Amino acid sequence: MTAPAQRSDDLVRALEARAREIREQTIRLGVKSGSTHFGGSLSMVDVLVVLYFYVLRIDPQRPQWEERDRFILSKGHGATSYCPVLATAGFFPAGMMDDINHLGSAFGMHIDMRKIPGVDMSTGSLGHGLPVAVGMALADRVQKKDRRVFCMMGDAEQNEGSIWEAAQAAGHFKLGRLCAIVDRNRYSSEGDTEEILAIEPLHEKYAAFGWEVRRLDGHSIPALLDAFAALPTHDRTKPTAIIADTVKGKGVSFMEAGATWHYGALSEEDEAKAIAEIRGGAGSR
């Protein structure tokens, strides 16, 4: 973990370039899949990049290394950007994803910890990740390890009751080495979270459950670096919730359109357009 002062412009630029690479691979993998969850895969790329290429203590050569930090993608439908992150980090060769969706492939719509190196938990059904993360953080205590546990959730996923049971437990047990991230891209599969089943005020809710809460721009590499650098080093203090304000479909202008691209198929023509935009750094902001 690096203190904010050590965050160099070079590092920020390198991570931004990495994020563009991952977005491009997300588009390519999504096209290979036929149709996929583009919106929520693209919105969380910057957070994943900062975690996997700077923050997490991992060794891609040893995916089962006992001392590694744990990461749970509770929004398992985000596999289309998550798997390229793991491949780029070196957990497996990117070519392994070529047979995605075909009989016997390790890769499908969601992620399987028994098939994909680097995946710490099989997911796909929403509302499961945070309870499992709480268990992993408790395991660190039992086994006297100083691992951290990170859990990435969707914002509409906050509708699930199980999330709040876990939030209650994490606050109660003071799981200081647990960090939950909410990809606050504002849309579920059907529409605006605040119109379907409001989750706000999210900050106040986590705080009331005994969490330290930070809300930040989830596409700002510097803001993410600072937030992760500020995580407590000790157990038995408040767990941290990072509410990352993001844009669903981030990086591709026509996908930055609410819930429209939650799930969909991309034509060849639009694929080229999307990739050109990502390379050119277009899209919102």
Add this chain to the structure above:
Amino acid sequence: MPYGTTYNVDTLELLTSYEAYGRTLVELGTAHPEVVVLTADLSRSTRATDFFTAFPERAFNLGIAEQNMVGCAAGLAASGLVPFVINIATFQTMRSFEQIRSDFGYPRLRGVFMSIWSGLSGGYVGATHHAIEDMALMRLIPNMAVLAPANSEDTAAATRAAYDYPGPVYIRIANAMDPSGNEGNPFVLGSMAVTHTGSDATVIACGAQVTDANRAARRLAEDGITVRVLYCHTLKPLDTAAVLAAARETGAIVTVEDHTTIGGLGGAVAETLAEAGAGTRLVRLGVPDVYAPIGYAPELYAHFGYDADGIARAVRQATSGAG
């Protein structure tokens, strides 16, 4: 009117099962003001949209919170309304299992649980979304009826039958449009339909697998093996008389389901045969006791041997006295 709802009246195009039940819900909602519809952030992918548009005041999207949705449905039902709860099969039957069991089964409240993405039909969606336990789970619940229609026409019929049923009903929707072989006959909840006649063996199938069972039977007939095909659209209450008649009148029974072979159709037939002391040869086709791999649905059906080829193979083996 058995045919009306499964065709688009303007274009005369055949409707998918989702479109068919979507229209049937509107039809029921029009006739019965106590019909309400609930979804968990899936009104579009489940095609419940027609009802949401027609009766916004009786349609509820409760967000991705399935347990609360089913609890709410029980509250609506206990107040005299008839809820249709629509969801992906795994989340429907597993996340809110206890609510279905204790808040609907136990007090015997009327309510219809309609599930999409049955069996391995989602293919590469992976094990979290493969609904291979749903029929077994729903069969476990006293008072619950369990339906597995084969196509869009019968999905519409099952939806109507479920409204008339005096307790909770589970409908497993196969997004299929192929003929079941039972066209023109009424959909009678609780009784199996014969869709192919023969005496060497009986294939009992539910859901979209009925079409493949009929295909296999036609192929086998060319080789002189005649097969009775029973279309079991109601797993519970099971038509045990039809099962036992097949045991008496044909040589072997093969069950086919897009589901684990434990506790669903194969399980129900096995229980019936064993209890009656019918020493009939039984082969249960379906997903053996494993999580399915990734793959497209037809690849997975072939992989586990319950596509038309696999069914024909199983019948040949069962009737040859070999395998």
